Amino acid sequence: MKLLIDKIEKEGTVLANDVLKVDAFLNHQMDPFLMKEIGEEFARLFSSENITKVVTIESSGIGPGLMTALALQVPLVFARKKKSITMQQDVYTAKVYSFTKKEENEISISHKWLEAGDRVLIIDDFLANGQAALGLLSIVEEAKAEAVGFGIVIEKAFQEGGNLLRERGYRVESLARIQSLKDNKVTFVEETLH
Numbered sequence: 389m390k391l392l393i394d395k396i397e398k399e400g401t402v403l404a405n406d407v408l409k410v411d412a413f414l415n416h417q418m419d420p421f422l423m424k425e426i427g428e429e430f431a432r433l434f435s436s437e438n439i440t441k442v443v444t445i446e447s448s449g450i451g452p453g454l455m456t457a458l459a460l461q462v463p464l465v466f467a468r469k470k471k472s473i474t475m476q477q478d479v480y481t482a483k484v485y486s487f488t489k490k491e492e493n494e495i496s497i498s499h500k501w502l503e504a505g506d507r508v509l510i511i512d513d514f515l516a517n518g519q520a521a522l523g524l525l526s527i528v529e530e531a532k533a534e535a536v537g538f539g540i541v542i543e544k545a546f547q548e549g550g551n552l553l554r555e556r557g558y559r560v561e562s563l564a565r566i567q568s569l570k571d572n573k574v575t576f577v578e579e580t581l582h
C-alpha cells in the first residue's frame with residue numbers, strides 16, 4: 389500500500405534488534421486518515437469472505453481494527469492484556485510472548501463476544517514472530533469460530549510469523565512487507581511497492 393510505505397519511509401525509524409518505530413502514525417500518535425485507508429483496504433481484500441467480526445489485540449491493533457470493522461460494518465473485539473475486574477470469568481485466554489516488551493501476557497476475550505460460527509478477520513499492527521497472531525487464533529478456535537484470515541499492517545518478512553501462518557493454510561494480507569531493517573535502513577519486499 390503506497391500511502392503506508394511512503395509514511396514508513398518518511399516517518400519510521402529503525403531501532404536496535406530489528407524493531408521499526410512508527411509511533412508518529414501508528415503506535416502512539418495515530419494518523420486517522422491513514423487508518424481509514426488501511427481499514428478500507430482490508431475490507432476490500434476480504435470483501436467476499438462474509439466476515440462477522442474483526443478481532444485484534446490491545447492497544448495498537450485497535451486503530452486499524454476499528455477502521456476495518458467500520459468498513460466491513462461488523463463489530464470489533466479486542467483481546468485484553470490484563471483482565472479487568474469486570475471480566476474474571478467466562479473468558480477465553482492464551483499466553484502471548486511480546487516481541488517488543490520481552491514479557492509474557494495472558495490475553496483474554498470474554499465468551500460473550502465470540503460465537504461459534506463467527507467468521508473472524510484477525511487484524512494486527514505488526515507481524516514479527518507470530519506470537520500475537522497465534523494467541524488470537526487459538527482463542528478464535530477455542531470459541532469454535534472460524535479464522536478467515538489475517539490483515540497485518542506491517543509484516544517483517546524476515547521473521548517467522550508470516551511463514552508460520554501461511555504454512556498452516558491461512559490467508560495473510562500485509563499492507564507493507566519489510567525484507568530487512570539492516571544498517572538502519574528499511575528495505576521492502578518488492579511486491580508490496582506497487
Ligand code: 5GP
Pocket residue numbers: 406407408409410415448485486487488512513514515516517518519520521544549
Ligand atoms: P509477534 O507476536 O508477531 O512476534 O509480534 C507482533 C507484536 O509485537 C505486534 O502486536 C506489535 O505490537 C509488536 N511488534 C513486533 N515487531 C514490532 C516492531 O518492529 N515495531 C513495533 N512498533 N512493534 C512490533
